[in-house]
Amino acid sequence: MSRPRPTPELLQRLREGKRELHAAQRDLPLPEKIRQLLELQKIAYEIRRARGDVLQPWEKPWDIEP
Amino acid sequence: MPSFGQTLRAINDMRADGVIEEYAIAGAMAVLFWTEPIVTYDLDVLVFLPVRGLLVSLAPIYEWATKRSYRAEKEHVIVEGMPVHFLPAHNELADEAINTAVAKEYEGVPVRVVRPEYLIALYLEGSAKTPKRRERAAALRESAGIDHSLVHRLMNRFSLTF
Numbered sequence: 704m705s706r707p708r709p710t711p712e713l714l715q716r717l718r719e720g721k722r723e724l725h726a727a728q729r730d731l732p733l734p735e736k737i738r739q740l741l742e743l744q745k746i747a748y749e750i751r752r753a754r755g756d757v758l759q760p761w762e763k764p765w766d767i768e769p
Numbered sequence: 770m771p772s773f774g775q776t777l778r779a780i781n782d783m784r785a786d787g788v789i790e791e792y793a794i795a796g797a798m799a800v801l802f803w804t805e806p807i808v809t810y811d812l813d814v815l816v817f818l819p820v821r822g823l824l825v826s827l828a829p830i831y832e833w834a835t836k837r838s839y840r841a842e843k844e845h846v847i848v849e850g851m852p853v854h855f856l857p858a859h860n861e862l863a864d865e866a867i868n869t870a871v872a873k874e875y876e877g878v879p880v881r882v883v884r885p886e887y888l889i890a891l892y893l894e895g896s897a898k899t900p901k902r903r904e905r906a907a908a909l910r911e912s913a914g915i916d917h918s919l920v921h922r923l924m925n926r927f928s929l930t931f
Contacts, residue, residue, distance in 0.1 A: 728805040729912060733875055737773050740806040747808045761842050761852035762810045768772045 737769035771849035774876040779837070779848050780814060781879065788833045790817040793870035793881045795856070795891060800905060802873060803885040804912040807905065811845055811852040815867050815883065818857050825857050862890055862927050885909050886919040893929040903931060 709717075731739075744764040751758060783789050794802070796813030818825060834846045845852035858864050866887035873882050883891070892898070892906035910920065923929065 725805060726913070729803075733802065736801050736806045740801065740808070743806060743808045744810065759810075759843065761845050761847075765810075765851055766770065767776075767850040768770050 734769045741765060741767070741769065771851075772876075773851070774878045775849040776812065776851045776853065777875055777878045777880045779839075780853070783830075783833060786833065787819060788829050789855075790819055791867055791881075792816045793867045793883045795866065795883045795888065796854075797905070799883045799888055800885075800909060802882045803888070803914070804909060807908075811854050812848075813854050813856060815856050815858055815863055817864075817867060827855060827857070830855050862887070862894065862923070866891060885912070885914070886916055886923060889915075889920055890923040890927060890929055893924070893931065894927075907931065 741764065748758075748762075748764050751762075780792060784792060793799075793815050794812065795815045796811075797807050797809035798812045800807055816830075818827075818829070821829075830846065831841060834841060834848070839846050839848050841847070842852060845854055847853070856863075858867055866883045867881075869887060870881040870883050873880050889906045889909050892902040892909075909915065910917075
């Protein structure tokens, strides 16, 4: 028995939702983007450190406010 | 605690003090002005240095930083908590990227940002083209508001490919 697949309409709706999300992210105020960047830095830093990546001294989350 | 606005203010001071002639924010921090944020740990700043002989020297930048108690970490200067990478314009494409930069504001602080079309072109430059940079160029190309004909012209003029 073959696995049921999403309909083209559902896939299109999902893709549109993703496009809308990206558009909303793009249009955020700059301070909010900086706040998100600071969060992304913390997440990426922890992942890279746990992975054992060799990090440059400056490759660490910034201790700043947006 | 320092802030991004304070870093931008310091860079504007640098221009006012004559340490640099002109500047434009480039790299991932410039991308943030045009589309979604992507992870980065430094701020790239393309600069025109005042002409003082035939050789390009970053010494005046480091001297200025020392006077303001900003420490250097390898090739970066830590300006108000942010590692800043000053890149003297290295070719005609970089010159144009600075000259055509867009004046924006961040929390009331004026800032010049490289246009997205020039960011794409800079990402695709031969020696600098890595998979990560190609990916960033592609993401920018797909974002709204891009002047595709300008991207096309830049790619032709500077012999760039994806």
